[in-house]
Each structure stands twice: as C-alpha cells, then as structure tokens.
Amino acid sequence: MAIHEGMDKFGVETMEEAEYRKRQDYVVKSCKCAKCPTYVAGDAPVGYCFPLIGTSKKIQWEKECVCETCPIYKEYDLTHTFYCTRCSQVCQTLKTEGPVAQGT
C-alpha cells in the first residue's frame, strides 16, 4: 500500500534498503527514549517512531513521553507521541487520518 504523501515523514517510501538502514541507525542513535520515564531498561531497538521498528515488547505502562524534546521529532516534523506503545508515526497517522478516517 502506498503511503499517502505527507504521512511518510521519514521519506522511506522511495528509499533503497541501504539508505533506509542508514536512516534507521541515525534515528535509533539520536533517540531519547532510554531517558524517558516510560522506558523499560534493556528494551531494544528504540526509535519506535520509525516505520517497521514496531512497538516495545517490554513497555506496558505509559507514564510520560519525552519525544517532543527529541531532535528527531523536530527534524522530521513528527506529530504523535507514545510510539513505544501506540505504534510508529505513519501507523498512528493512518489510524487517525488514513483512508478510513477520510472516508475514501
């Protein structure tokens, strides 16, 4: 399924695999989740906002989310929070603004 233009904040739709991996590494390295009160020590990989990383296997309780203080959040103009429990940026956007929500 094609990702609607504007939803693909990380620009992964048109990327080669090597470039995708590079961007994923960059996001994971810059990620602030390990310093977040919600984070459970040892969970990996972080960078839950990025497509296909998936939600956390360990985090069950949402406390606070520090994503809005993260450089990745600003750089890629992200709009959601609690990616660790609620799913990635594109996944949450599809749930709230996707074809179903738009009635198309």
Ligand code: SF4
């Ligand atoms: S926005 Fe949140 S999940 Fe994404 S890299 Fe930053 S701290 Fe991690």
Ligand code: SF4
């Ligand atoms: S996605 Fe948000 S709530 Fe979850 S660990 Fe990262 S900063 Fe914390």
